[in-house]
Amino acid sequence: MSTLRLGDTAPNFDAETTEGKLNFYDYLGDSWGVLFSHPSDYTPVCTTELGTVANYKPEFDKRNTKVIALSIDDLASHKGWVKDIEETQNVKLNYPIIADEDKNVSTLYDMIHPNEDDKATVRSVFIISPDKKVKLTLTYPPSTGRNFEELLRVIDSLQLTAYKKVATPANWKHGEDVVISPSVSNEEAEKLFPKGFKEIKPYLRMTSQPED
Numbered sequence: 001m002s003t004l005r006l007g008d009t010a011p012n013f014d015a016e017t018t019e020g021k022l023n024f025y026d027y028l029g030d031s032w033g034v035l036f037s038h039p040s041d042y043t044p045v046c047t048t049e050l051g052t053v054a055n056y057k058p059e060f061d062k063r064n065t066k067v068i069a070l071s072i073d074d075l076a077s078h079k080g081w082v083k084d085i086e087e088t089q090n091v092k093l094n095y096p097i098i099a100d101e102d103k104n105v106s107t108l109y110d111m112i113h114p115n116e117d118d119k120a121t122v123r124s125v126f127i128i129s130p131d132k133k134v135k136l137t138l139t140y141p142p143s144t145g146r147n148f149e150e151l152l153r154v155i156d157s158l159q160l161t162a163y164k165k166v167a168t169p170a171n172w173k174h175g176e177d178v179v180i181s182p183s184v185s186n187e188e189a190e191k192l193f194p195k196g197f198k199e200i201k202p203y204l205r206m207t208s209q210p211e212d
C-alpha cells in the first residue's frame with residue numbers, strides 16, 4: 001500500500017479486536033472515526049495514551065466520533081495489558097484495540113516505518129469523515145505520547161468546515177473567532193453569518209464561531 005493521502009478513501013478491513021471481530025466500515029457506521037496505532041503492548045507511553053483516550057471517550061462521543069486503536073501484538077497480550085491500563089490509568093477501556101498480528105491493517109495504512117522500527121507500528125493517527133475519506137494523518141515517534149486535546153481540536157475544526165463553511169486560524173480554540181472559507185462569497189457570507197463578519201482583507205474574513 002502506498003502512503004495514504006488526505007482525500008483518499010480510508011481502506012476497509014476486517015479485524016480481530018478486544019471487542020470481538022469487526023468490520024471497520026460497519027464499526028464506523030455514519031460516524032467520524034479516529035484510527036490510531038501504538039508501537040507495542042506493555043510499554044509506558046502507550047499505557048498512558050490508551051488510558052487517556054478511554055477518559056476522553058465522552059468527548060469523542062459528543063463529536064459523533066468512534067475511536068479504535070491498533071498494535072501488532074496478539075489478542076491475548078492486548079487482553080492482559082488492558083487490565084494494567086485500567087488499573088494504572090483508573091479507567092475502563094471503552095473502545096476496541098485491534099490485534100493486527102498479521103499486519104494486514106498496519107500495511108494497508110502504512111503504519112510500519114522500517115527505518116524507525118521494522119517490528120512495530122509508529123504512532124499513526126487517521127481521522128476519517130463519515131464518507132470514509134482521510135481528513136488528517138499524523139505520525140508521531142514511538143517515544144512521544146500524542147496530544148489528544150489536539151485531535152479533538154482538529155475534529156472540531158473539520159466539522160466546522162464540513163457543516164458550517166468556516167476554517168480555523170492558527171492556534172484556534174473552541175469558541176474563538178473563525179475564518180470564512182474562501183469559496184464563500186460576501187453575499188453568501190451575509191446570509192450564512194447573520195451576526196456579521198469582519199473583512200480584514202478580501203481573502204481574510206473573520207466571524208464568530210457558528211453555533212452547533
Ligand code: BEZ
Nearest residue numbers: 039043044045046142143
Ligand atoms: C512506549 O511506548 O512507552 C515507548 C516506545 C518506544 C520508545 C519509548 C517508549
